[in-house]
Amino acid sequence: MTVQSKLPLTAAETALVDQFGAQFGSLPGNAEVVKLRDRAIQAIKENGLPTRRVEAWHYTDLRRLLATLPGYVPSGEAQDLERIVDAAARLVLRNGKVSATESVEQLTVNSMSDALRADVSGVSMNDHGIHDATGLINSAFVTDGFVINVESGAKIAKPVEMQSLHDGGQVHVRNSVTIGEGASVTVFDRHAGSDTEVLETAVTELKLRKGAEALWVTIQETGDAATHLSQMNVTLEEDAKLTLFIVNLSGKVIRQEINGDVVGEGADLTFRAVNLIGDDAHCDITLSLGHLVPNTTSTETVRNVVTGKAQGVFQGQIRVGRIAQKTDAQMACNTLLLSDDAGFSTKPELEIFADDVVCAHGATVAEIDEDHLFYLMARGISEKTARGLLIKAFVTEIVEELENEPLIEALEARIDRWLEVHA
Amino acid sequence: MLEIKNLHARIAEDGTEIIRGLNLSVKAGEVAAIMGPNGSGKSTLSYILAGRDDYEVTEGDILYNGESILDMDPAERAAAGIFLAFQYPMEIPGVATMQFLKVAMNEQRKAHGQDELTTPDFIRLVKEAAGSLDISMEMLKRPLNVGFSGGEKKRAEILQMKLLEPKLCVLDETDSGLDIDALKIVSDGVNSLRSPDRATIVITHYQRLLDYIVPDTVHVLSKGRIVKTGDKSLAHELEANGYADIINEAA
Ligand SMILES: Nc1ncnc2c1ncn2[C@@H]1O[C@H](COP(=O)(O)OP(=O)(O)OP(=O)(O)O)[C@@H](O)[C@H]1O
Ligand SMILES: [Mg+2]
Numbered sequence: 303m304t305v306q307s308k309l310p311l312t313a314a315e316t317a318l319v320d321q322f323g324a325q326f327g328s329l330p331g332n333a334e335v336v337k338l339r340d341r342a343i344q345a346i347k348e349n350g351l352p353t354r355r356v357e358a359w360h361y362t363d364l365r366r367l368l369a370t371l372p373g374y375v376p377s378g379e380a381q382d383l384e385r386i387v388d389a390a391a392r393l394v395l396r397n398g399k400v401s402a403t404e405s406v407e408q409l410t411v412n413s414m415s416d417a418l419r420a421d422v423s424g425v426s427m428n429d430h431g432i433h434d435a436t437g438l439i440n441s442a443f444v445t446d447g448f449v450i451n452v453e454s455g456a457k458i459a460k461p462v463e464m465q466s467l468h469d470g471g472q473v474h475v476r477n478s479v480t481i482g483e484g485a486s487v488t489v490f491d492r493h494a495g496s497d498t499e500v501l502e503t504a505v506t507e508l509k510l511r512k513g514a515e516a517l518w519v520t521i522q523e524t525g526d527a528a529t530h531l532s533q534m535n536v537t538l539e540e541d542a543k544l545t546l547f548i549v550n551l552s553g554k555v556i557r558q559e560i561n562g563d564v565v566g567e568g569a570d571l572t573f574r575a576v577n578l579i580g581d582d583a584h585c586d587i588t589l590s591l592g593h594l595v596p597n598t599t600s601t602e603t604v605r606n607v608v609t610g611k612a613q614g615v616f617q618g619q620i621r622v623g624r625i626a627q628k629t630d631a632q633m634a635c636n637t638l639l640l641s642d643d644a645g646f647s648t649k650p651e652l653e654i655f656a657d658d659v660v661c662a663h664g665a666t667v668a669e670i671d672e673d674h675l676f677y678l679m680a681r682g683i684s685e686k687t688a689r690g691l692l693i694k695a696f697v698t699e700i701v702e703e704l705e706n707e708p709l710i711e712a713l714e715a716r717i718d719r720w721l722e723v724h725a
Numbered sequence: 726m727l728e729i730k731n732l733h734a735r736i737a738e739d740g741t742e743i744i745r746g747l748n749l750s751v752k753a754g755e756v757a758a759i760m761g762p763n764g765s766g767k768s769t770l771s772y773i774l775a776g777r778d779d780y781e782v783t784e785g786d787i788l789y790n791g792e793s794i795l796d797m798d799p800a801e802r803a804a805a806g807i808f809l810a811f812q813y814p815m816e817i818p819g820v821a822t823m824q825f826l827k828v829a830m831n832e833q834r835k836a837h838g839q840d841e842l843t844t845p846d847f848i849r850l851v852k853e854a855a856g857s858l859d860i861s862m863e864m865l866k867r868p869l870n871v872g873f874s875g876g877e878k879k880r881a882e883i884l885q886m887k888l889l890e891p892k893l894c895v896l897d898e899t900d901s902g903l904d905i906d907a908l909k910i911v912s913d914g915v916n917s918l919r920s921p922d923r924a925t926i927v928i929t930h931y932q933r934l935l936d937y938i939v940p941d942t943v944h945v946l947s948k949g950r951i952v953k954t955g956d957k958s959l960a961h962e963l964e965a966n967g968y969a970d971i972i973n974e975a976a
Pocket of ligand 2: 767769897898
């Protein structure tokens with residue numbers, strides 16, 4: 303990199319470097335982790351946060367969107383979160399530290415801070431290169447998280463509910479979840495907090511061993527001044543089945559990266575996302591999925607409702623390796639735009655190196671159908687309610703695929719609340 | 726109850742005038758039939774009554790119980806008692822029919838200052854009305870009108886009408902697409918709502934429907950105007966001779 307092409311560091315970039323200097327001594331980690339933290343902050347110092355010139359960040363100019371940084375310590379107060387479904391066992395992180403762990407049979411839970419100190423195997427802190435802002439910031443600052451192992455063969459009926467709660471300031475958490483051979487589990491991954499400014503980074507390594515099955519539901523409902531940068535690195539082994547469901551309900555700057563590698567034959571990823579984006583929020587889901595062996599399948603369906611001055615992004619990259627014959631991947635991104643100032647950018651990308659595959663992608667952007675609206679109103683349904691019904695119909699089609707009544711109800715209640723404010 | 730005075734209306738998008746000086750009055754308790762050639766503006770008139778904003782009224786007025794409804798949106802008109810049974814009911818994916826019925830009934834109740842229906846009361850009302858129209862509860866679990874046959878859609882319109890108990894019912898070719906038995910069932914449904922404080926406008930091409938729903942007045946619509954008004958014998962005359970004579974006579 304030449305010196306001339308470097309931009310001066312922004313206030314946020316400088317603050318990251320300074321805060322690292324101040325916090326470094328109190329962050330958990332053995333010698334190896336210390337080295338990784340150091341390397342990460344050096345990369346940020348050298349390269350700054352990514353701008354739209356970096357392809358992966360083209361629609362989310364992080365340097366501009368994260369121009370200043372909230373202070374390091376909490377500045378507000380968040381309420382405890384009720385379980386999203388009554389039956390769930392809670393694993394709670396508050397301001398980036400483990401604060402509650404309810405036990406679940408056949409599932410072991412350790413804290414990430416212990417793991418970082420003790421060099422627990424299976425915990426990696428590899429980033430994805432110099433533009434991996436989420437990975438780098440997280441590696442530099444990570445304080446805690448959960449290391450979860452589901453025993454082989456365990457069929458865990460009780461859903462596990464991870465909560466990352468913040469009271470403002472900065473939160474950097476990292477989870478590592480391994481689902482053993484033939485095991486099955488449902489995980490809720492919730493992010494919420496106070497309305498004060500916050501930067502949250504959350505990185506999750508998720509491995510499904512041979513024949514494992516999981517339903518993973520991420521519910522992002524942070525405050526309206528939150529910057530939430532998350533990354534999931536997912537590996538699916540032979541015959542593993544993962545349903546990964548993301549619901550975005552709030553936040554100011556949201557970027558969620560999903561890096562998936564399907565490395566075992568017969569594996570399937572069902573990816574669904576519902577993004578409700580209002581006011582001046584910016585919400586970006588960036589998925590990169592590699593089908594790397596023969597006979598694997600995936601479907602990706604993203605439904606967006608965008609209003610106010612909000613901007614949404616979906617980048618969906620599907621990579622089919624040379625030997626990955628009989629891959630079947632179906633991607634669709636549908637957007638309902640509710641205002642003239644709202645926008646949505648979709649970038650599908652198929653990189654196919656095998657010849658016997660079925661891959662498709664489609665994207666639509668539409669407004670509310672005026673004829674449908676008229677029909678409902680002609681029955682006495684007020685415009686606001688009628689719009690709400692139509693918007694809800696658009697997203698609940700996806701939510702109802704979950705086939706879990708209490709969860710569907712909980713999500714629909716949140717969607718209703720969003721519609722009351724934004725429809 | 727309904728007084729349409731010198732109504733002129735055009736398509737908002739391109740300005741084409743469809744309704745050209747239309748006068749019509751319908752009294753409480755009356756059943757008025759509107760007949761007329763394809764493209765004469767019957768459905769357009771029904772949409773304008775319901776408040777569809779694809780059309781712009783450029784002249785004249787529509788009085789409902791003595792007051793102009795032109796500034797009311799479709800939901801307000803519906804809450805005031807105006808109901809349109811569509812010639813082509815729309816399919817609305819993702820909105821369950823039962824949910825739609827419940828929201829519609831409760832929104833209207835709310836507008837009238839009544840309490841919301843309890844779920845058992847709601848179910849009971851729907852079951853009764855559906856039963857009388859030979860509609861299965863299975864069908865009502867499906868998304869609104871989606872995949873309903875032509876006849877099922879028309880029955881579903883009358884079901885909505887029965888549940889919402891409007892004061893001014895406008896039926897746009899409710900008979901088209903109905904088999905003979907369904908025609909009888911649907912007509913019985915409409916007749917069951919006949920009352921001294923309710924008016925009905927029946928738009929149809931066929932005398933047959935008017936054997937079941939016997940009109941008090943018959944109006945011929947041509948090129949956006951009512952060109953002739955008579956009693957039920959006018960419908961027989963049209964059935965026998967077609968529109969040509971009447972339209973020429975008016976021109
Ligand atoms: N939104 C629209 N855009 C373009 N043309 C329209 C629109 N609405 C109505 N028209 C035209 O206005 C005329 C009247 O249409 P309308 O549907 O009211 O006729 P109708 O009397 O109901 O006919 P039918 O007996 O075939 O149902 C037709 O020529 C139709 O094509
Ligand atoms: Mg018509």
